[in-house]
Amino acid sequence: MADAQALRTAEAFPLRGVSPARPRRQVxxxxxxxxxxxxxxxxxxxxxxxxxxxxxxxxxxxxxxGSDPALYAELMSEPIYQRTVVNTTLYLVIGVNLKMFGALLxxxxxxxxxxxxxxxxxxxVLPWAVPALPSFxxxxxxxxxxxxxxxxxxxxxxxxxxxGWLETSRWLALGSVxxxxxxxxxxxxxxxxxxxxxxxxxxxxxxxxxDGATGLKRFTYVTFPLLANLxxxxxxxxxxxTLGDFNSVYFVSGGGPALSTHVLATLGIRNAFEIARPExxxxxxxxxxxxxxxxxxxxxxxxxxxxxTL
Amino acid sequence: xxxxPMDGSPVRRRxxxxxxxxxxxxxxxxxGLVLVVWTLTPIYNMVAVSLEPHGDVFxxxxxxxxxxxxxxWIVVTEGHWYLEYFWGQFGNSLxxxxxxxxxxxxxxxxxxxxxxxxxxxxxxxxxxxxLLTYVIPASFLAIPxxxxxxxxxxxxxxxxxxxxxxxxxxxxxxxxxxxYGVSIPIELDEAARIDGASPTQVYFRIYLPxxxxxxxxxxxxxxxxxxxxxxxxxxxLSSKRSMTVPVALxxxxxxxxxxxxxxxxxxxxxxxxxxxxxxxFRRRMTAGLTTGGVKG
Numbered sequence: 001m002a003d004a005q006a007l008r009t010a011e012a013f014p015l016r017g018v019s020p021a022r023p024r025r026q027v028x029x030x031x032x033x034x035x036x037x038x039x040x041x042x043x044x045x046x047x048x049x050x051x052x053x054x055x056x057x058x059x060x061x062x063x064x065x066g067s068d069p070a071l072y073a074e075l076m077s078e079p080i081y082q083r084t085v086v087n088t089t090l091y092l093v094i095g096v097n098l099k100m101f102g103a104l105l106x107x108x109x110x111x112x113x114x115x116x117x118x119x120x121x122x123x124x125v126l127p128w129a130v131p132a133l134p135s136f137x138x139x140x141x142x143x144x145x146x147x148x149x150x151x152x153x154x155x156x157x158x159x160x161x162x163x164g165w166l167e168t169s170r171w172l173a174l175g176s177v178x179x180x181x182x183x184x185x186x187x188x189x190x191x192x193x194x195x196x197x198x199x200x201x202x203x204x205x206x207x208x209x210x211d212g213a214t215g216l217k218r219f220t221y222v223t224f225p226l227l228a229n230l231x232x233x234x235x236x237x238x239x240x241x242t243l244g245d246f247n248s249v250y251f252v253s254g255g256g257p258a259l260s261t262h263v264l265a266t267l268g269i270r271n272a273f274e275i276a277r278p279e280x281x282x283x284x285x286x287x288x289x290x291x292x293x294x295x296x297x298x299x300x301x302x303x304x305x306x307x308x309t310l
Numbered sequence: 311x312x313x314x315p316m317d318g319s320p321v322r323r324r325x326x327x328x329x330x331x332x333x334x335x336x337x338x339x340x341x342g343l344v345l346v347v348w349t350l351t352p353i354y355n356m357v358a359v360s361l362e363p364h365g366d367v368f369x370x371x372x373x374x375x376x377x378x379x380x381x382x383w384i385v386v387t388e389g390h391w392y393l394e395y396f397w398g399q400f401g402n403s404l405x406x407x408x409x410x411x412x413x414x415x416x417x418x419x420x421x422x423x424x425x426x427x428x429x430x431x432x433x434x435x436x437x438x439x440x441l442l443t444y445v446i447p448a449s450f451l452a453i454p455x456x457x458x459x460x461x462x463x464x465x466x467x468x469x470x471x472x473x474x475x476x477x478x479x480x481x482x483x484x485x486x487x488x489x490y491g492v493s494i495p496i497e498l499d500e501a502a503r504i505d506g507a508s509p510t511q512v513y514f515r516i517y518l519p520x521x522x523x524x525x526x527x528x529x530x531x532x533x534x535x536x537x538x539x540x541x542x543x544x545x546x547l548s549s550k551r552s553m554t555v556p557v558a559l560x561x562x563x564x565x566x567x568x569x570x571x572x573x574x575x576x577x578x579x580x581x582x583x584x585x586x587x588x589x590x591f592r593r594r595m596t597a598g599l600t601t602g603g604v605k606g
Contacts, residue, residue: 036428039509040424040430041424041430043420043424044425046417046420047436047440047480048421048436050417050473050476050480051440054455054474054477055477057458058458059454061454061457062453062454065453109341112338120345120346123350124346125592126349127353129589131556131584132538133556134356134559134581135352135353137577138352138353138355139352139355141355141570141574147369147370149351149355152372156370183348187349237445240446243447244446244447244448244449246541247541265447265450268450269453269545272453272456278457285453288450295445296442296445296446
């Protein structure tokens with residue numbers, strides 16, 4: 001393939017009046033020559049420029065801002081930060097797993113035949129289609145203890161006086177935030193896993209049914225082994241996205257009551273812009289690196305190997 | 311749940327089988343109903359609050375007693391202190407969205423053409439850099455990004471926002487384009503080059519037309535990203551005239567007695583275009599996501 005290409009480009013050059021000056025071996029290694037190489041470089045330069053100016057430079061600048069060890073000592077002794085770490089862990093462990101497992105089950109549900117299931121899917125993806133901000137603001141008001149829809153329903157229908165979901169207790173507020181996050185993002189992952197399920201050939205199920213694998217066995221011995229890799233990649237990706245999720249916390253609970261429901265993403269912004277200590281904000285974000293780096297390495301490897309196996 | 315018990319297990323008597331089938335169908339319907347309630351409650355709340363007439367937000371109604379479209383009229387006519395520049399802000403959002411789409415498609419397709427089709431040396435390095443940017447949470451870069459925009463002299467400038475959105479949309483674009491580009495035979499490029507086409511001609515006449523489905527998918531993604539994103543727009547834009555809609559929307563929360571009905575009406579007007587675009591391109595979006603995004 002590479003030979004053929006080198007040959008053809010070498011043939012092409014005399015036509016354009018450019019003589020292939022380089023020896024053959026070098027041509028094969030480079031793949032491109034002369035003006036072609038210049039063009040290729042010109043084509044990648046815009047992206048390389050964007051990457052250097054808006055990713056590499058901010059990353060380096062951030063590392064420099066957060067390089068003072070004293071910042072981390074200060075963070076560790078802060079009760080708000082300690083609570084934030086606990087919140088972030090709960091948010092990741094409970095939020096990501098409930099969301100992904102729910103998406104896995106629901107993608108099976110949406111494999112059912114029938115017109116109403118298709119219609120339901122169109123409604124079900126609505127949280128993904130609606131921008132995050134309006135939905136989370138609406139949820140914020142909906143959970144208002146005095147005037148919110150949820151407590152109005154509880155009172156009018158069941159005669160129960162509901163709690164102030166976001167105003168009174170840390171755990172209620174954190175639970176509300178996690179639920180909102182699941183509400184917003186589960187449809188997205190359901191659609192991805194649904195596509196994964198649809199890619200499984202029907203013959204496999206037929207063969208498995210011959211061998212007596214039906215019901216739950218069909219899932220554990222056929223569907224899940226085939227979906228496992230996709231499920232893992234999705235979970236890793238979702239963990240990183242959830243770690244960076246700012247909107248759910250900021251607009252549903254706003255970090256309250258009494259700063260007890262912050263996560264790393266929102267606390268970093270608060271430190272940097274509300275109490276005007278950017279280096280402390282960067283330190284908050286950087287403290288997620290021990291979790292992020294292994295995740296990123298694992299995910300990059302997975303994304304590469306899956307390209308090959310497909 | 312995956313095991314739809316319709317097929318498979320041989321049931322001896324037909325009526326028995328039918329009964330079971332009807333029962334599972336009924337259970338599925340009941341579950342579907344729960345799912346609809348779960349999905350639509352926050353959206354129902356948004357609509358119900360926006361239909362409350364002036365000042366009647368503080369009620370215990372489940373549906374407004376006298377629903378009215380007054381709030382929407384206020385939004386459309388910019389009839390409130392917080393909505394002074396609504397249409398200008400709407401225009402800003404459109405401008406940011408349009409510029410993000412154009413730049414993301416241009417930069418992303420040029421880069422993946424050079425990497426995937428022209429096979430430039432160290433191309434893998436560039437695509438790895440893109441992949442790395444894709445998996446790093448954008449909100450984690452916000453603080454240094456904000457400071458760097460000040461260094462570049464772009465504070466309170468829409469181009470700073472465009473730069474941010476393009477930065478976070480292009481990696482996904484490169485990822486999708488490279489995956490999709492594999493399905494286009496490289497022989498087409500080679501044949502064109504033998505006929506004397508220059509790289510730019512190959513790019514414009516062969517690569518771009520054949521990449522059309524991927525371009526649509528990525529374009530939609532970039533547009534929705536730019537329209538929906540909040541954090542960077544909030545940090546980078548400070549004056550009312552230069553704000554985009556989501557920033558203006560969140561401004562409502564600054565006052566103690568936020569006019570929730572106007573706010574929810576604004577939210578609905580803001581949410582309608584992306585929802586329409588989403589449903590119009592739904593198949594393309596999911597196709598793009600599953601072929602490139604996270605296929606395992």
